[in-house]
Amino acid sequence: MPATALKVVFNSRPVFALDNGGEESKMYGDCSQDSFLRFEGTVDHTIDMIYTWDSDRLSKINKQELINWNAQADELVRSGVDV
Numbered sequence: 610m611p612a613t614a615l616k617v618v619f620n621s622r623p624v625f626a627l628d629n630g631g632e633e634s635k636m637y638g639d640c641s642q643d644s645f646l647r648f649e650g651t652v653d654h655t656i657d658m659i660y661t662w663d664s665d666r667l668s669k670i671n672k673q674e675l676i677n678w679n680a681q682a683d684e685l686v687r688s689g690v691d692v
Contacts, residue, residue: 622649 623638624646634649659670 623647624649 622634622636623640624632624634625638625642625644626646627633627644632646638645659675661668661670
């Protein structure tokens with residue numbers, strides 16, 4: 610049996626023009642059609658919230674906390690502390 614490649618797809622819903630002037634998104638639509646317009650949406654790689662499991666409860670870390678922790682770690686590295 611041949612190996613199958615697993616791929617992560619972003620913006621996999623192409624948008625097509627309809628005869629009535631409207632638009633339609635189709636998952637895995639054929640983009641070689643003349644009615645193909647664009648891909649739906651954009652890719653957003655930001656992480657505004659991270660959730661962790663702390664032994665007995667779900668915790669969240671917001672973006673500002675991540676920024677603050679990163680700044681503190683940078684300061685420690687600059688001062689010679691091994692983080």
